[in-house]
Amino acid sequence: MTKYVSLEQGELSFEDSQLPESRAWAPALVDEKPEGWNRPALIAPSGDGELLEVAMGPHHPSTHGVFRMDVALDGERVIRLKPVFGYLHRNHEKIAEGQSYLASMPFTDRLDYICPITNNWAYALAVEKLVGQEVPERAEYLRVILGELTRFQNHASSIGFLIQEMGASGTPLMYAFREREKILDLFEELTGARMMVNYMRFGGCRVDASAGWLERTRKVVAGLGGFVDEFERLLATNEILMARTQGVGVLRADLAVNAGVTGPMLRASGVNYDIRKVDGYGIYNRFNFRVPLGDHGDVYDRFMIRLLEMRESVGILEQALRDIPVGPVMSATAKIRGFRPKAGESYGRIEAPKGELGFYLISDGGPNPYRYRVRPPSLINLTILEDMCLGHDVADVVLIFGSVDIVLGEVDR
Amino acid sequence: MLGEGIAKGLAETAKNFFGSYVSAERMTTVEYPEQRIAPFEAARVFPFLVYDGADWEAGLRCVACQICEKECPPKCIFIVKSTEKKPDFVGKPQFYPARFDIDISVCMSCQICVEVCPFEAIKMNTEFELATVDRFGGLLLDRKQLAKSNEYYRQIHPTEAAAVDARLATEKAKADAKAKAAAEAAAAKAAAVAGEGA
Numbered sequence: 001m002t003k004y005v006s007l008e009q010g011e012l013s014f015e016d017s018q019l020p021e022s023r024a025w026a027p028a029l030v031d032e033k034p035e036g037w038n039r040p041a042l043i044a045p046s047g048d049g050e051l052l053e054v055a056m057g058p059h060h061p062s063t064h065g066v067f068r069m070d071v072a073l074d075g076e077r078v079i080r081l082k083p084v085f086g087y088l089h090r091n092h093e094k095i096a097e098g099q100s101y102l103a104s105m106p107f108t109d110r111l112d113y114i115c116p117i118t119n120n121w122a123y124a125l126a127v128e129k130l131v132g133q134e135v136p137e138r139a140e141y142l143r144v145i146l147g148e149l150t151r152f153q154n155h156a157s158s159i160g161f162l163i164q165e166m167g168a169s170g171t172p173l174m175y176a177f178r179e180r181e182k183i184l185d186l187f188e189e190l191t192g193a194r195m196m197v198n199y200m201r202f203g204g205c206r207v208d209a210s211a212g213w214l215e216r217t218r219k220v221v222a223g224l225g226g227f228v229d230e231f232e233r234l235l236a237t238n239e240i241l242m243a244r245t246q247g248v249g250v251l252r253a254d255l256a257v258n259a260g261v262t263g264p265m266l267r268a269s270g271v272n273y274d275i276r277k278v279d280g281y282g283i284y285n286r287f288n289f290r291v292p293l294g295d296h297g298d299v300y301d302r303f304m305i306r307l308l309e310m311r312e313s314v315g316i317l318e319q320a321l322r323d324i325p326v327g328p329v330m331s332a333t334a335k336i337r338g339f340r341p342k343a344g345e346s347y348g349r350i351e352a353p354k355g356e357l358g359f360y361l362i363s364d365g366g367p368n369p370y371r372y373r374v375r376p377p378s379l380i381n382l383t384i385l386e387d388m389c390l391g392h393d394v395a396d397v398v399l400i401f402g403s404v405d406i407v408l409g410e411v412d413r
Numbered sequence: 414m415l416g417e418g419i420a421k422g423l424a425e426t427a428k429n430f431f432g433s434y435v436s437a438e439r440m441t442t443v444e445y446p447e448q449r450i451a452p453f454e455a456a457r458v459f460p461f462l463v464y465d466g467a468d469w470e471a472g473l474r475c476v477a478c479q480i481c482e483k484e485c486p487p488k489c490i491f492i493v494k495s496t497e498k499k500p501d502f503v504g505k506p507q508f509y510p511a512r513f514d515i516d517i518s519v520c521m522s523c524q525i526c527v528e529v530c531p532f533e534a535i536k537m538n539t540e541f542e543l544a545t546v547d548r549f550g551g552l553l554l555d556r557k558q559l560a561k562s563n564e565y566y567r568q569i570h571p572t573e574a575a576a577v578d579a580r581l582a583t584e585k586a587k588a589d590a591k592a593k594a595a596a597e598a599a600a601a602k603a604a605a606v607a608g609e610g611a
Contacts, residue, residue, distance in 0.1 A: 196523070
């Protein structure tokens, strides 16, 4: 049973949201499994035949890009799974160390290319911490608006892809992309590009939003709530979906914490950790929103958490669009040319749609960073793929992998 | 009840299916290239060089300061500075780019060159149908191909161009006033010298 938790409001009952009560379709719950059931030593081959090694990827339709899983199978059962990364390695960190701070900003768009705005934000936050730069009020609101729109479209399309991998070829994905298109149009109108936005700057945002843009955003946001309801009616109680996802790919809370998993995946395992609440970076402490938590940590909970987070995002968007003040979007003290931070280090992190996205910077006082490190949520969430997949069928591996919600641009950098 | 969730979902898809016959908003695709969506004013594809007046070579605003070349993240700009100077729009002698190439197969349309340019000389184009069969020479644009008139800039980015024009006009007025004051002072000085001589 998925439940809502809010740090301000205490625990909330789940009655007001029409979500399925029944988990009758779940093959087994995690509590009923013996201790250590998902450790490799206990998943022994049955001994009645040879193991089959299959390389799923790098050109497999389920791999969301160029990613390979070397799977050892005993019949249909997964005995071992080895993720192989690096096919899309582009040397992002070393390139960033060789050029100015500003010149890395467009490259961050290309990390998680589904949500470039949040990448921009995390990087801008790290550099702003490094130099102690203030950000004007209106820019903070614009960041929240764009960040939550990004979260919404990321969750919508990641659910769409997950269902597509389940065999629902197209319908939910196309519905998600229909909404995503509206949001990308808003991005393009404001920033000039649909995906490679290059929008944030150290000390604000590059361009101001016009009154007309805010009005159109309000109109789009007014329609998003209806879309979440539609998505929920379409999917949440679908018996086939429940049969395929409940009890599949269970990630226990203690393992998730030890593996450093963050984002919707961690919250689906029942750990209340949302950096928007924990850090309150930007102006997130001004908004009233709840953090949905899962109980079982299976694929269904991850799907449901994303659906519920979309609804919370709509709430934040409504508040931000209501309260946005007028004023400058760039701090008067911000510098574009000749930007040289003092020697020091900083770590800026945000709750990106996929988890904790952090940028760690060391400055030696020069025009380019001495060390530039990205903490990518996609990569770290993917490292425990084997623990979730062991003992499941091949078809479930595709689902479990889809529920992690990764983008290879960020995994390999 | 078994099958209730599936029925609910099917009702939703039916609503969408029939909705597409009655609501124009639900028809989200256009038949490119016969139908086109007008680009947004802020849209950006690849950079171009702005020139004033009728002659592209004489009117280029670029003074070959090479800031964009240094700041370009993927390093797709190549500039050769001229050896002699020529007057710019305020009449101040400036260098000009003897060669200015942009390799648009490398360019990533980030518009950092536009932001760092102190002379409003480089701006973003909105033309996107640039496919060519020559992947090397065809995608390396030289300064003649890059040069676009200020009228063209006004046409594709009206609001932005108006702000730029206003800023340049004040700069020119300031420069003119300064030149005039300097000329007057020189004339007064010359007159004084002449007076002394008399």
